[in-house]
Amino acid sequence: MQRFGPWCCAVIALVSLLPQAQAQAARPAHVRVVQQGEGYQLQVDGAPFLVKGAGMGSGGQAALVAAGGNAFRTWDSDDVAKTTAMLDQAQANGLKVSLGLVVARERHGFDYGDAQAVAGQRERLRKQVMAYKDHPALLTWLVGNELNLESTDLRVWDAVGELARMIHRLDPHHPVMTTLAGFDKPLIEAIKTRAPALDLIGIQLYGDIDALHDKLESSGWRGPYIVTEWGPTGHWESPTTAWGAAIEDDASRKAQLLAQRYARDIASDTRQGLGSYVFLWGNKQERTPTWYGLFLADGSATPSVDAMQRAWTGHWPANRSPSITPIVLEGRQAIDSVTLRPGQPVTAAVQTQDPDGDALEVRWQIREESTATSVGGDPEQVPTVMPTSFRAVEIGKAYFAAPARAGHYRLFVEVRDGKGHAAYANFPFRVQEDVR
Incomplete structure (x- = not known):
């Protein structure tokens, strides 16, 4: 009989544990919204998790971690290979992801009275949920983005409610939410009535975020929420020239506003607010090439990145922006x-x-x-x-x-x-x- 020394037995034991460790690392996180008295808390595997995040695609994760962020949100999960690679990278970076599912918009011509089209959309999203539901980086599902914008057909919320129920059947481990472009009492009542399966809502406000607490009160929303988009004053709410050109704040002014808005409007709500995703951790053209991005097109970080790092960590970066x-x-x-x-x-x-x-x-x-x-x-x-x-x-x-x-x-x-x-x-x- 061949004999093995103690060291060899130890190696064999260690190797035998590798599949178990890998399986454990690949487990989906158990994420819950827990009610505590009159307030709420987001928990990941039983531990409190306050979202300190940003809206972005697949790039910028290392910079987000360096600034003290712990999560990010997306808008699109249609490309399975690309989305899975993004989730893998997030897991390696210690980040959680609120994953956006594309839900068709009325303003783009989708008819929520077309039962066949609604069923086709539901099947498309079912396949995506099955593809990502067990990924350990997944935090929450985002069912659609600003479906209330330029929309009058309340049947969209029936579809959102059915999607939320479907996701809960397929994935009991992650909360489901939808995001709103502003909100008022009629909208909140429609969501409560037609989509009660939602675990929380995403609120998206820019210059008018200073009215967030008043809006929560007047709308009657007493449940949990995440501010899924916020940032500089929007181009639609800024002063204009005589011929209607929107006047954009400079980079330093935007950073000051981010710091003020985070402290006053987001971090101050420890009862219903579960955190936020600042917009945008990257760069995009929207009226100008600089209006919403916290970075320039070449990747240069602006004062807004410094402001968010201080808000999230209490400390400025070692080298700051001009x-x-x-x-x-x-x-x-x-x-x-x-x-x-x-x-x-x-x-x-x-x-x-x-x-x-x-x-x-x-x-x-x-x-x-x-x-x-x-x-x-x-x-x-x-x-x-x-x-x-x-x-x-x-x-x-x-x-x-x-x-x-x-x-x-x-x-x-x-x-x-x-x-x-x-x-x-x-x-x-x-x-x-x-x-x-």
């Missing part, structure tokens, strides 16, 4: 509705500094003004860059000639510290021949 002030164009602010003549010589200025003393690089650019009228984050084209020569004789000041063609434009400035951080501002203006 600060910036609004652009002044010919001595005037954006709210002054500045109109220039074709080819007119122009002076633009901002004030900027770096809290760490890093050397700063300033880039100026003019783009045509966006003509998009889409809502709800629907795709937009990035406006065209105008060929413009900028002459800068000092940091934060530029000289250039206005575009030769009449039209609506926007001046952009980006300030980078050479260490992966940036700040920005922009200024809408118009060009026409008969300037008075």
Whole structure:
């Protein structure tokens, strides 16, 4: 008989435990919304879990972890291979995911009176739930996004309710929610009546998030919620120029607003609020290329990332983003509705500094003004860059000639510290021949 030493037996025992350890690591998390007195708590495997998260796709996970985030939400799970890879990466990074399931919208032409189409959608989503339900990174299901936006057919909530019941049958381990573009009492009553199987709701507010607590009271929502989108003041609720161009806050102002809104409107509700997902941990074109993203297109982190890290951890990052002030164009602010003549010589200025003393690089650019009228984050084209020569004789000041063609434009400035951080501002203006 062949004999083995003690060390060999130990190795055999360790190897025999590997499948068991792997199976345990691959277990789905048991996530519950637990009522405690008049309040609620989200629990993961029995431990409290306050969502400190962001809305994003598959990229940016490492930066989210570094900033103190513990979760993120998505909008689309149709591509199984891509979504599974994203979930695998989240698990490796120690992040949980509120997984978005695409539910058709009335504003895109879907008819919730078409029983066959509703059944087809339900079957499509059933397959997705089966594909992801046992993944250990899964936190909650997000059934649709802002289905109330530009919608009048209350049967959408019947469909959401049936989807919630189906998901509970397939997956007893993860709460189900839907997200709302604002809310009021009639909407909340419709959801309570038609979709009672939902475990909680997702609330999405921007500049009007300061009314969140009042809205909860007046709507009669006493249940749990997560703020599934919030961030800078929205383009639809911002001041405008005389010709209707929305005026965007600069990067430093946005960071200040995020800090205020998180402390006042989100973290303060320890009874019903289960956390939040700031929008957007990444970059996208929505009226401008900079309005909602906490990062620039090249991946540079803005002051809003610093603000969220301090909100989540209590500490600033070791190296912070530059600060910036609004652009002044010919001595005037954006709210002054500045109109220039074709080819007119122009002076633009901002004030900027770096809290760490890093050397700063300033880039100026003019783009045509966006003509998009889409809502709800629907795709937009990035406006065209105008060929413009900028002459800068000092940091934060530029000289250039206005575009030769009449039209609506926007001046952009980006300030980078050479260490992966940036700040920005922009200024809408118009060009026409008969300037008075």
